[in-house]
Amino acid sequence: MKLDSKIPSGAIHEKWSNRKFELKLVNPANKRKYKVLVVGSGLAGASAAASLAELGYQVECFCFQDSPRRAHSIAAQGGINAAKNYRNDGDSVYRLFYDTVKGGDFRAREANVYRLAELSVNIIDQAVAQGVPFAREYGGLLDNRSFGGAQVSRTFYARGQTGQQLLLGAYAALSRQIGQRAVKMFPRTEMLDVVVVDGHAKGIVVRDLQTGEIRTHAADAVVLCTGGYGNVFYLSTNAKNCNVTATWRAHRRGAGFANPCYTQIHPTCIPVSGDHQSKLTLMSESLRNDGRVWVPLKKGDKRKAADIPDNERDYYLERKYPSFGNLAPRDIASRAAMTVCDEGRGIGDTGLGVYLDFRDSIQRLGKDAIAARYGNLFHMYAKITAEDPYSQPMRIFPAVHYTMGGLWVDYDLQSTIPGLFVCGEANFSDHGANRLGASALMQGLADGYFVIPYTIGGYLAGQKPGSVDGKRPEFAQAAANVAEMTKRLLGIKGKRTVDDFHRTLGKIMWSKCGMARSEKGLREAIAAIQALRGEFWQDVRVLGDGMTINQSLEKAGRVADFLEFGELMCRDALERRESCGGHFRDEWQDDGEARRDDQNFCHAAVWEHKGAPKDAVRHQEQLHFENVHLAVRSYK
Amino acid sequence: MTGNTTMKLILHVWRQQKRSTAADFKQDGRMVRYELDGVSPDMSFLEMLDVLNERLIRKGEEPIVFDHDCREGICGSCSLMIDGEPHGPQSGTTTCQLHMRSFRDGAEIWIEPWRAKAFPVVKDLMVDRSAFDRVVQAGAFISVNTGVSQDANAIPVPKADADRAFDAATCIGCGACVAACKNASAMLFVGAKVSHFLHLPQGRVERETRARNLVAAMDKEGFGNCTNQNECEAACPKEIPVRVIAEMNREFLRAKAVEEPPSKKRVGGDG
Known part of the structure; x- marks a missing residue:
């Protein structure tokens, strides 16, 4: 597998301009001859589909x-970050770039982050x-927060x-193109394979979820905007x-999968209430602007929050990270929460929780000001927990939220399969080993x-439009594979x-490849997943037709795909023998702080599919830091 | 916290195998009775249905189909008419955020899909709301291509206007307003789109065409008209006010009064 990152030449601030100039153009009259398939309609997909259609491509x-x-x-x-410096507080493109590279624990590609x-x-x-x-x-100009x-x-x-x-903005732009028949939209349609012809991605296989029909679509290029893999947990x-x-099926067709072990565990979610739990609900990081995180100083202190005086509370983020305090990055805040819970100081019935307390802000600013900032979040919290966060602190606990890993892409967002592009959370590109808050929407x-x-x-200019049609045998073959898998699942x-x-x-x-990972645990996880996958294909019950x-x-x-992917994720976590960002290995730490190994792991790990997750081959893209110097990431 | 007590419920659920075709929906499916125990008051309504579905599958019965996704009240996927009320008894709440503690132990609950001509039932509790997408495609946007915009702070927007636009923009497109209305009118939904753009200077440029096109699209889809019962506002999980309907009517009338767009005789280039 060849990994050419295609980082453009020039100083960091010239790279994108240089690349835009180097890229070949498609003549406006020729654009309409090219067809592009965009899979997914979130921020990345809707914005890509709308923008490509505006340019004149068939989408x-x-x-x-x-x-x-x-x-x-x-x-x-x-929220969404932008280096507008409307607050006159010293922001700049370079500072946002710097913060993001550092926030990602020096495991992202500098050129991408700068762009x-x-x-x-x-x-x-x-x-x-x-x-x-x-x-x-009140002056009518845009507001910002931290x-x-x-x-x-x-x-x-x-x-x-x-x-x-933001999605409604992109959806409106997309809808406008659909209304003008420049985009053909296929809702309730799931992509189940990429069709590769002569080494290039030239189509996809989909299943119409309403009729069950399995269809192929041929095109000149495919753009995957299909989000992350957090639900493996x-x-x-x-x-x-x-x-x-x-993304997994694209990987099976030859697209390298980068850094699957990089997952983000968000520090402020509503704790699990029981076995019936079907999903976890986030409480926005913005709450940490005005909420203070704490646990009781004493182990097993079961008093009500209001009965615990200030000198018996441990505001541990403020204590450990005085310069960032409650706004420490997500990976650090999550780990700190886990540490205090491991010490037996967690709160609530399960002991798996910490407080996020607005008492001081309400005293300082008044209840109305807090309601204006966070009213809907407080409302949501009250609905789910039946507790009033204005009068008692929120109970929060970390939960899986975002995945920094994804399909490997070069600077042009092209995967290792030519013609297959990957945007948004589905790719691995910009966040390194940890994503900062308000950066996902931006990316x-x-x-x-x-x-x-x-x-x-730049890619299409080198391709003859419509060079591959759906009659090529690769299409029928890929569709037959999908039909076969469907039949197999129904037949077990x-x-x-x-x-x-x-x-x-x-x-x-969660227990072996979650917030903290170890060699022993990961090996156990790999064996357990392999066994579970075997059982799945013997014993799953799928009714109906x-x-x-x-x-x-x-x-x-x-x-079925998560059962394969999970194994690769554990293997990636096992092979990355260092701690960085969201990837924390028990063996590599300094008193709870991640210990990176830049000597051996300053690279993106890119996995090549070889038939089964256990046979996948690990490649490396070395990362070079020419602008931001590698340093221990400190928020103290 | 509600502790370890569990509840027992009797559920009546609409089961329908095939997409609606008949005008009389009663021919397409039927209510089926299920008894369910071991329900925790901390479960969401959809988690309660998950539990029922798991039991049905174990018994060899096909699970109940319903739309759902984010389960945090924002994607607008979940629907469900619960005891005759869209999204159930709690105001300002989607079904996914409704918790079983809102029901008493032993309750008998009737669960049906949205009923409207423009929302055909796909299967069981799932309906086809693509009519909403087609209305949006007719004009609920500002015609601006990627890349042509000026600095975001170039046009100040009074905070009160921005807030009014926002109140309308909170619509999640769930369709509860249509389901609540005896006329199956979509005027709260369409009014929210009109109001969102009306209160922003960027949106005013196309106000007449937008009002005309959205109303025409809404009528074409088969939604009914408003007869001022305000059921939609009561059912809306985002509590969008009926003032948006008044605003839409005003915009529509205004657009009627303003001249039709100039004729397109002079097509072709100038140079």
């Missing part, structure tokens, strides 16, 4: 939801022009639903139907609005439900 867009507006980007709460910071300002302009109602101040891992206020937000408002803040299937939209429209032209007629397998997998992943909506069948296909 087909696919989503498994009933409407493109429901992709999981919709659920992002807190992301550069484009961040254009996103805000674009969104405002589309009518995205960002929060404003997020973890930064000492400037650069986060733009729309109450607690920034994701929905079963419980996560992802939507129930988020899955790894599109998804930068990729879709401002990167792929340029870089895909075992005893255990799909959810039962998924839940079991999730428990293995493949001819109408069959949600068990959809889930079964996704869980």
